[in-house]
Amino acid sequence: MRTNVSEGPGEVDLRPLSARSVVLSLLLGAQPPELPVRDLLRAVEPLGVAGSTLRAALSRMVAAGDLRSADAVYRLSDRLLERRRRQDAAVHPETRPWDGDWEMTVVTATGRGPAERAELRAELTALRLAELREGVWLRPANLLRPRPDELGAVARHFTTRPEEPARRLAADLWPLGTWAGTAEALLARITATADRPAERFTVLAAVVRHLLADPVLPPELLPADWPGPVLRAAYTRHRAELVAAVLGNPG
Numbered sequence: 001m002r003t004n005v006s007e008g009p010g011e012v013d014l015r016p017l018s019a020r021s022v023v024l025s026l027l028l029g030a031q032p033p034e035l036p037v038r039d040l041l042r043a044v045e046p047l048g049v050a051g052s053t054l055r056a057a058l059s060r061m062v063a064a065g066d067l068r069s070a071d072a073v074y075r076l077s078d079r080l081l082e083r084r085r086r087q088d089a090a091v092h093p094e095t096r097p098w099d100g101d102w103e104m105t106v107v108t109a110t111g112r113g114p115a116e117r118a119e120l121r122a123e124l125t126a127l128r129l130a131e132l133r134e135g136v137w138l139r140p141a142n143l144l145r146p147r148p149d150e151l152g153a154v155a156r157h158f159t160t161r162p163e164e165p166a167r168r169l170a171a172d173l174w175p176l177g178t179w180a181g182t183a184e185a186l187l188a189r190i191t192a193t194a195d196r197p198a199e200r201f202t203v204l205a206a207v208v209r210h211l212l213a214d215p216v217l218p219p220e221l222l223p224a225d226w227p228g229p230v231l232r233a234a235y236t237r238h239r240a241e242l243v244a245a246v247l248g249n250p251g
Helices: 019-029 037-047 051-063 078-091 114-126 149-153 166-173 176-192 197-212 228-247
Strands: 034-036 067-070 073-076 102-107 130-133 136-140 155-160
Touching: 019 034, 019 037, 019 051, 019 073, 019 078, 019 197, 019 228, 034 037, 037 051, 037 073, 037 197, 037 228, 051 067, 051 073, 073 078, 078 197, 114 130, 130 166, 136 166, 149 155, 176 197, 176 228, 197 228
Parallel strands: none
Antiparallel strands: 034 073, 067 073, 102 136, 102 155, 130 136
16 A cells, blocks of 8 residues: 555645745744844745735744744744754655665554544654555665654554565555656756746745655665655755845845
8 A cells, every 4th residue: 555645747736835934944044043024024025925924924923932032033943943853854864774674563552533543644654654554564674763752652663574575565665656756847846946936935845745755765676767866955955045045144
């Protein structure tokens, strides 16, 4: 059963910009992660966010604990910085050489409601595991990332070596052709929107979502022209360029 299926080959999931996402990206691009409101107002204009919309978003984000405000300067909260650190680690995952072993997680808890089951599936998918059959999740053991402690209450973890050829098993578990086709389409969109900041911002947000669905398989199990590393490099470069362009030299 394939779990990482989203759009079809070459289809791009573009979503409208929200003022909140724009503010977060701009603050995360600033060092330190804080900006006066006047610089935020100037920076969001080329991204299509009106001043009144920005001020309303800032108020909501302060009330929600996403931002701290003092003397008309807005700074990311520690909670948001930590969440972004986790997302950055997911976009740029740490790997190790693969020795042929696979991780296997077997769900052992019973009697859970639909919401709990959906939450667990989302958590296992975020760990880049794929479901072989109900309750049995696999992936090559080449990723270095922490496993949430709470998983120990609902699942057991093993190391295994399936008898089935690894490339065939990986192809059964993940829609590699679909993922690669969308990655190529996103790369083309990044290039096409280089002179349109608002559109490029939207495309880069779609790139993040797509990279989070990358199975990050060992090179031995991937096609030779796998676009994952190229997409990661393009995202990193273009995001830095975009944030620098819209922020200019705030002061």
